[in-house]
Amino acid sequence: xxxxxxxxxxxxxxxxxxxxxxxxxxxxxxxxxxxxxxxxxxxxxxxxxxxxxxxxxxxxxxxxxxxxxxxxxxxxxxxxxxxxxxxxxxxxxxxxxxxxxxxxxxxxxxx
Amino acid sequence: xxxxxxxxxxxxxxxxxxxxxxxxxxxxxxxxxxxxxxxxxxxxxxxxxxxxxxxxxxxxxxxxxxxxxxxxxxxxxxxxxxxxxxxxxxxxxxxxxxxxxxxxxxxxxxxxxxxx
Numbered sequence: 754x755x756x757x758x759x760x761x762x763x764x765x766x767x768x769x770x771x772x773x774x775x776x777x778x779x780x781x782x783x784x785x786x787x788x789x790x791x792x793x794x795x796x797x798x799x800x801x802x803x804x805x806x807x808x809x810x811x812x813x814x815x816x817x818x819x820x821x822x823x824x825x826x827x828x829x830x831x832x833x834x835x836x837x838x839x840x841x842x843x844x845x846x847x848x849x850x851x852x853x854x855x856x857x858x859x860x861x862x863x864x
Numbered sequence: 865x866x867x868x869x870x871x872x873x874x875x876x877x878x879x880x881x882x883x884x885x886x887x888x889x890x891x892x893x894x895x896x897x898x899x900x901x902x903x904x905x906x907x908x909x910x911x912x913x914x915x916x917x918x919x920x921x922x923x924x925x926x927x928x929x930x931x932x933x934x935x936x937x938x939x940x941x942x943x944x945x946x947x948x949x950x951x952x953x954x955x956x957x958x959x960x961x962x963x964x965x966x967x968x969x970x971x972x973x974x975x976x977x978x979x980x
Contacts, residue, residue, distance in 0.1 A: 787968075796866065796954050796971030797907070842907065850920035852897075852969065854907040 755780040759843060759855040766833055767863055774828040774858045776843035781853075783845040786819055786826050791840045791857065800841075801828075833862045867891065868957050868972035876978045882943040885975045889936055889957030895919070896938040897958070897969060898930055902951040913938055914960075945979045952976050 760775035776786070785804045789797035803810045803819040803826065810817050816829040830837050840857040847853045867890035877883055889896050898910040909922035913932035924930075927945075932938045942949060956969040 794952075794974070794976075796868075796956070796974055798866070798971070799968045802968070848920070850912050850914075851909050851922060853909065856906040 755847065755853070757781075757843065757845060757853060757855040759841075759858045761858060762856075763859045763861065765861045765863065768833060768835060770833055772830040772833050772837070772860050772862070774830075774841055774843075774860070776826040776828065776855055778824050778845055781824070781845055781847060782821075783847070785846055786817075787844045787852070788815075788817060788826075788828050789842045789844060789854075791842060793840075797842055797854075830860070833860075835862045835864050838862050866970040866972060868955060868970050870953075870955050870972040870975050872975060873973065874976050874978075876980065877945060878980055879945055879947060881945050881979075882941065883945065883977065885940040885942070885953050885955075885977075887938045887940070887955030887957075887972060889938070889955075890970055893957035893959050893970070894936065895958045895960065895967075896932055896936070897956040898924075898938070898940050899954040899956065899971075900951045901954060901974075902948075905951075907954070910940070942977070947979050950977055950979045 756779045758777045787802045788800045791797040814831045818827045840859045842857045844852045844854045869888045871886045894915045897912045901907045910924040912920040930940045952974045954974045956971045958967045
């Protein structure tokens, strides 16, 4: 069956460090993968999209990698700040019109 | 602010009842998506409408239905409500119909439904 797994439910890190989140998937062949940020009680906010033929993409302090052989994406937040504390969701296109989301990883950045 | 609006923000009702959730997409967006988010299921895709027509269905129960109107706003109807339907319901919109991988979805603030 198709499955999307994000590494752990919670990640606690010290301000200034790099947070690394993992998204693994099975039985999918996505053309692209997206990362979203969700704050408690609010809707997800799009952060980054990476295509299957791209290895890495960056946006400010965010970096995403995509390895279709390993069926894995890594999401890095560098020089983390308390304002980065949120839940981060990965999402895969499962056909042209559907996105399937992982359960999310909650990141807490300590000052 | 994503530009997507949802009403009501909170809804408390009883089992067996029927409710309607409303979504207005961002100006110019043709697609509307509905998602359900509960603690144990995560964010689940329900249904997608593009320019008034149903485009894709996810794990949407038969008790749930949706439509998109000519002015592009959408309504999600939930009937014969059960305790397990308590969740956050999100609407998202995008410019096109998801045909382009750059067709970003913008999420609304959600409607929190509590079924007692």
